[in-house]
Amino acid sequence: MTHDVTDPARAVPGHATSGTRRTASVRRAPGGTKGAGPSGDTWRKRLEILVFVTPALALIALFVAWPIITAVRFSVYDWKGFGDLTDFVGLENYAEVLGDEVFRSAVAHNAVIVVGSILLQLPLGVAIALLLNRRMRGQGLLRTIIFVPYVLAEVIAAVVWLQLLQPQYGFVDALTTQVGLTPPDQGWLGTPEYALWIVLLVLTWKYLGLAVLLFLAAMQGVPEELYEAAQLDGASWWQTQRQITIPLLGPTMRTWAFLSMIGSIQCFDMIWVLTQGGPANATATMATYLIDEGTKRHNYGIAGAASVILFVIAFAMALAYQVLVLRRDTQDDTKRYTRAESALVGTLFRKRKAA
Amino acid sequence: MATVTLDPLAEPGNGSGGPSRKQRRRSTFGGGNLWVYLIALVVVAITVGPVLYGALGGFRSNAQLADKPAGLPDPWVWKNYAGVLNNPSFWQYALNSTMIAIITTVVTVVFGLMAAYPLARYQFRGREALFMVFVLGLLFPAAVAIIPLFIIITRNLQMANTWWGVALPQAAFALPMTVVILRPFLMALPKELEEAALIDGASRIGIFWRVLMPLSAPGMITVGVLAFVTSWNAYLLPLLLLQDKMRTLPLGVADFSTEHSADTAGVLAFTTLAMIPALVLFLAFQRRLVSGLQGAVKG
Incomplete structure (x- = not known):
């Protein structure tokens, strides 16, 4: 997941429209991100995305995806709710x-x-x-x-x-x-x-x-x-x-x-x-x-x-x-x-x- | 459902109030003739008739109901409503419904906004693919997953008969819609605010909390009300997961009506009291709820 953003100033979408503002943030932003280099910033951004998206994805994985996969698994077994899924019956x-x-x-x-x-x-x-x-x-x-x-x-x-x-x-x-x-x-x-x-x-x-x-x-x-x-x-x-x-x-x-x-x-x-x-x-x-x-x-x-x-x-x-x-x-x-x-x-x- | 919700024109936060409403006042055809009112009256009678019948039936005795099914209360009987209000189970069910709806709403809104934020405001490769994961989530009807969900929650997670055991799956099923509604909303917020905060040295997470969260309040209210009402009205998942003291109001209503099937007046009183919170919530947030639904479908 490499991406197109290398410096923090450009991380703002649609930024290039205003020239003056651009120079301003280029000057200021590196100080704001504690002097992290381009690659450090990339990692930071990825981490942020991960932090924001993970809770929702985890809930969906646990309560939507897992049950649906389980439904498919159940469908090829004869299972009455006791013991393990062993009685494979195909279709x-x-x-x-x-x-x-x-x-x-x-x-x-x-x-x-x-x-x-x-x-x-x-x-x-x-x-x-x-x-x-x-x-x-x-x-x-x-x-x-x-x-x-x-x-x-x-x-x-x-x-x-x-x-x-x-x-x-x-x-x-x-x-x-x-x-x-x-x-x-x-x-x-x-x-x-x-x-x-x-x-x-x-x-x-x-x-x-x-x-x-x-x-x-x-x-x-x-x-x-x-x-x-x-x-x-x-x-x-x-x-x-x-x-x-x-x-x-x-x-x-x-x-x-x-x-x-x-x-x-x-x-x-x-x-x-x-x-x-x-x-x-x-x-x-x-x-x-x-x-x-x-x-x-x-x-x-x-x-x-x-x-x-x-x-x-x-x-x-x-x-x-x-x-x-x-x-x-x-x-x-x-x-x-x-x-x-x-x-x-x-x-x-x-x-x-x-x- | 993809085209429904991917529609970039969907602006759920754009309340139906404001100037656009006034502009569009129909000035061309004022057609308030007698027939129009008459038809409107019939439509209203059919629409609210059953609800009113329930509310008024609660004020009648079973003898009155059996004698004249279509009559008005004569005399007015208060003991049905009093009986429900003095019934501790009713309050227990109401508490369960409220807590489950609150947990569902908070989890849905917070996680949904968090997920929508990078999808709307970050540029990164795989962004659209990630968004598609949420869109795909819309395609799975809850009924498909319900039996395994029941087994997983009861056995693997040991969360049967708890508020969280119902609220978390409900939130999971509400999340795709929430993200799909909130993303265009966040995209529409002006970029300048974010830029200004960046210039002032705020971090992205700081921007999220201090700039975007307050600005997206209307969108959050819309998805929040939708999540709350959906949870409040939910039946299938609570039916499988909750027993006895943990039941919610819809379960309580359904069970009460089978257990006391001879006591029609009591059932009507119970049902009427159970519908009040959803109605009040709807009236309070009518604009938001309606614009949210329209935003999701806007053609």
Whole structure:
């Protein structure tokens, strides 16, 4: 790790811009570092970097890297938690996990949550953000309120919803009865056909606030001139939103969707409290599966294999998304604005010609 | 997640207040017609309805709840809340949650700022590679490591059922995000201050403590609040590592709701009291938290 800095004066980045200041620090600095020569200073700097970075790296090595390596090791042994890792089974655990009906359905449930969250939250989030972006009374308060569910712990949200969804005596059942529908005997969460969808709705309730917040922030980054231009040209509110605001929201939507996917793929807390993965594994996810195998049945090899598969799926998904969707956002911001602007000018021009 | 967070435009410390907010007041479309308010009202009702239901349900008796699930307290019953507040376990859980969140936050912020400092302000070969280590850390979901983490902490480190045993891994998982948020923040601080301190003979470490630490306070508050709220709300790791007297509030809430499943009013009171600290913290630091989240995603 040799580096380009030999004298302390140049250790200040961007220093060369000012000639006078440079001479000043060249004169002063060597005294400040106790007369250490160029190489001594290099060592000193390396030591400083080491001192600053080591605590964080050590924690990550100990509590992130080591466990992940251990998960991979567990995955090739049959181990119940006693004695040493001796019973090497190769890829048998993987075969068992992938052949397990419960795990395969768990992957499907994760997929439903990943896709369903985006399909529900994206249109709702944009609609609510558009609404909140209008000038209205109590706007600040509204924003705060919308964000409240996101701040609550998933567990707390889940326990409240568990009470609301109680069979017969719960609020939701009372409401459905009043509307004239008959709620299922086992309750919404106790019926395999409904449980996953109810979980998805509760997750939407919990996380919609984040989508709204991020979309709103992006909307407020849209230059005011664009709106003024649109208004001068007589564009209606809806035209303006469709032609200007929503297209400019693209990058934020794509990034938000990515975060949402990463969250959905490891979904655990909400489900564990609402259903424990039941009824009859109807809401099991990869995370509940591996916790179940690891803590309740002490099948550490199986849990390890499931962890590795979860990681591979999450990683492949992230990579595919980066390559297919997010890549276009790496170009700089200005291009997008000009593109939208030129599109706007184009439409307005055409309109004026037609008139 | 790399592109999310590598975005150099991310400026989490740039609070949403200040002049930019005023400039961007929507002057063009003032659309406060009746329909807009009506839709807003529905959205608000769905959003806070469940929370209010919990808070009000805590003031009702179980008989009231069973009789009219959608009613208001009539008469108001105080014994549910009183019961929770007189329950020593509740305070024990609250203490555990607080201590674990404080340790997590302090470790995350201090270690994160320390790591971000050379990554932002030093020129050295391998700097970007070192930064990539932190970015890669973002890619590992905690669920992947959770079972081995449980074994390592219980057996190898003998830290099961302790505050530190939960706080340190939480800090480790929060660090990548913290470094990724703080680095551009530190990079954006003016270089002149550092140069001036160097001229006055301060050492790099002295500069870190006396110049950069105070200047990066807004960034530290942002990552600190994020770390605190994440720890306060955490469930999975405490679930595996903490038992009995060492449990945190989310565990306490979940266990209380299964142990007293017949006592709906009691569960609602317990849950409502447990959500207050996170809500208060959010309201107090709303701007910071929100700008931090936006900074991480800014498109």
